[in-house]
Amino acid sequence: MRDGKISETLLAWYDTHARDLPWRVSPARRSAGQHPDPYRVWLSEIMLQQTTVAAVRDYFHRFTALWPDVQALAAAPDGDVMGEWAGLGYYARARNLLKCARIIASEFGGQFPTNHDALLALPGIGPYTAAAISAIAFDLPETVMDGNVERVMARLFDVHSPLPTAKPELKAHAAALTPQNRPGDYAQAVMDLGATICTPRAPSCNRCPLHSRCRARQTGTAAELPKKTPKAPKPTRRGIVYLLQRDDGAWLLERRPDSGLLGGMLGWPGSQWGETAQKAAPIKADWQVLPAEVRHTFTHFHLILTVKTATVSAARNPQTGFFLTREEFRPSDLPTVMRKAYDLAQSTMAAGVE
DNA sequence: CAAGCGTGGTG
DNA sequence: TCACCAAGCTT
Numbered sequence: 001m002r003d004g005k006i007s008e009t010l011l012a013w014y015d016t017h018a019r020d021l022p023w024r025v026s027p028a029r030r031s032a033g034q035h036p037d038p039y040r041v042w043l044s045e046i047m048l049q050q051t052t053v054a055a056v057r058d059y060f061h062r063f064t065a066l067w068p069d070v071q072a073l074a075a076a077p078d079g080d081v082m083g084e085w086a087g088l089g090y091y092a093r094a095r096n097l098l099k100c101a102r103i104i105a106s107e108f109g110g111q112f113p114t115n116h117d118a119l120l121a122l123p124g125i126g127p128y129t130a131a132a133i134s135a136i137a138f139d140l141p142e143t144v145m146d147g148n149v150e151r152v153m154a155r156l157f158d159v160h161s162p163l164p165t166a167k168p169e170l171k172a173h174a175a176a177l178t179p180q181n182r183p184g185d186y187a188q189a190v191m192d193l194g195a196t197i198c199t200p201r202a203p204s205c206n207r208c209p210l211h212s213r214c215r216a217r218q219t220g221t222a223a224e225l226p227k228k229t230p231k232a233p234k235p236t237r238r239g240i241v242y243l244l245q246r247d248d249g250a251w252l253l254e255r256r257p258d259s260g261l262l263g264g265m266l267g268w269p270g271s272q273w274g275e276t277a278q279k280a281a282p283i284k285a286d287w288q289v290l291p292a293e294v295r296h297t298f299t300h301f302h303l304i305l306t307v308k309t310a311t312v313s314a315a316r317n318p319q320t321g322f323f324l325t326r327e328e329f330r331p332s333d334l335p336t337v338m339r340k341a342y343d344l345a346q347s348t349m350a351a352g353v354e
Numbered sequence: 355c356a357a358g359c360g361t362g363g364t365g
Numbered sequence: 366t367c368a369c370c371a372a373g374c375t376t
Contacts (some may be wrong), residue, residue, distance in 0.1 A: 048372040055362065055371085089360030092375070125356060126374045146372050191372055200370060201365065231369085261359070297367095299359050 006156075006213060007179035007186055019196070021053065022060055036184075038112040045129045045136075046097050049192035050090060053195070058231055059088050066165040070112075073098070079255075083333035089161050089302050091335065096124030114138045120152050132187065139276075141183040143175045148194025154226035155198060158215035158235035162227040170226075207282045234304040241270035241294075241341045243309045244285070250323040252282060261298070265335045268342075269321050273303055283318035285310035290348050296337040309340045309348075331341035 015027045025036045032277050042064060046057040064085055068075035073081070078098060085094035100122045104112060113119055113135065119130040131142035151161065153170040161169065196206045205217045216222040218297035244252040258264050271279035281287055287308045294305035312318075333343050 045372065050359090050371055050373055052363075052371050087360090087361075090373085092359065093373090096374080125373070128373060132372070145371080147370080147373065188372090195372080209355080214365090228369095236369095297361085299361090300357080 001192065002086070004142060005058070005176050006210060007181070008051050009209050010177075010189040010193065010329055011182055011186055014185055017192070017196075018185075018188070019192060020054075022057065022064075024188065030185065037135050038133065040064065041137040042070075042100075042112060042125075042129075042133055043073075043097070045132050046124055047088065049093060050130070055088065055144050056301060059085070066270060069110070071105050071110050071144065074101040078264070079333075083266070086265065086333050087336050087339070089336075091263055091265055092196065093124055093342065095258060099123040100125065102256075114140065116140075116142060135187040136184045139182070139184040141180050143171065143172050143178045143188075144187045144191070145174055146191060148191045148198070150176050151200065151226055152190055152194050152198050155203070155216035155222045156210060156214050158219055158221060160221070160227060162229050164229075166226065169342065183291050184260050234301050236304065237273040237275070237277075237304070239271045239273035240306045241268040241278060241310060241338070242281050242287070243268055243307060243341065243345050244310070244318065245311050245312050246323055249326040251329050252263070252318055253324055254321040254322045262335050262337070265338075267334055267335065267338045269318075270305075275303075281308065281310070282320045283310075283316060285312050290344055291349070292344060294337065294340045294344055296340060298337075303337065305337070305341060307344055 017025070018027055021044075022025065025034050028286050044056065044060055047059055056160070066084065067076055076098070080096055081098050082091065094133070103122060104110060107270050114134065116134050119133055120127065121124050122285060125133070128144060128146050131144045131271050134142040135144055145167075150167070152160065153173040154162075154166065157173050159166055159169060159173075172188075175230040194208075197204050201223065203222050205211055205222060208214065208217075211217060214222065216225050242252075246252075252269060253266050254269050254336065255267050256267050257320045269282045270276040278308070279300060287310045290307040294303075296303045296305070331339055334342060
């Protein structure tokens with residue numbers, strides 16, 4: 001077709017189809033002179049790393065209600081922020097979020113830098129997020145490259161070489177399309193297209209504004225692009241967690257080390273997770289093995305957890321961890337795998353199994 | 355630079 | 366059921 005540039009077609013589509021997202025300033029409001037809040041753009045982009053809009057929405061609302069600006073977040077206790085992040089995954093993001101907020105508050109006077117390289121130097125902000133903040137918050141003509149853009153470019157230009165090898169080629173295509181006009185809306189338009197129309201499986205080509213320009217659709221290869229190198233199978237690991245409740249209702253918990261899996265999060269005392277891990281209980285007690293196990297899948301392994309429960313008197317102290325009282329302990333502060341163990345223990349007790 | 359790092363939705 | 370996938374970053 002000869003009906004103008006791809007960027008203009010996408011912007012026109014975005015004007016009528018942009019999703020209403022809590023961190024977004026709609027095209028109508030933006031043309032009326034409203035600007036996005038860089039704090040909210042940054043927070044949303046960190047939450048959206050490898051995470052769907054549906055999963056992020058409630059977390060974004062809770063975070064902005066508790067901490068409406070970067071100074072408020074910078075002043076928050078670590079445990080509060082980690083607890084609010086619990087369940088969202090990739091917990092290094094929460095640790096880096098707090099680090100970054102404190103740098104912005106103390107060294108940047110509470111203002112996010114607009115410059116791409118200055119953004120890139122901040123913790124938790126990589127090439128994608130730096131470009132996204134520059135484009136969306138400051139309307140600068142940066143090219144954002146995420147999974148959506150990679151997929152849209154691979155299909156538009158029918159690129160069959162597999163990821164990650166194809167990244168530079170796809171980035172060149174994306175850069176060539178990035179407009180000087182409304183780059184922030186354009187960046188969101190490409191990603192919205194990838195999230196709602198040009199989806200990984202079963203793309204809705206019949207509804208696509210770039211239908212007539214897409215080479216993969218013409219060739220019939222859209223659904224199989226982008227190609228990816230196959231991933232290694234996940235091994236299965238096993239472990240034990242110990243859920244100890246004091247007779248006043250307090251639970252024994254540990255704060256996990258800052259680095260590594262579930263870093264900085266609350267968790268139950270337990271064994272290492274490996275082939276055949278065993279570990280002594282944190283205190284001598286009448287431990288009960290729950291009749292069901294916890295199954296959970298992480299990025300790179302499956303986990304099967306045996307859950308053991310016991311009750312002790314307040315007079316006795318375990319070798320590890322600390323007690324949180326009924327009032328202090330919120331199950332929602334636990335990462336999902338630990339929450340599953342808690343829920344299993346609760347449902348087992350409710351069923352009357354001692 | 356390849357591996358480590360969570361979780362919920364989906365087909 | 367289960368592998369794949371998501372607005373990636375760090376080491």
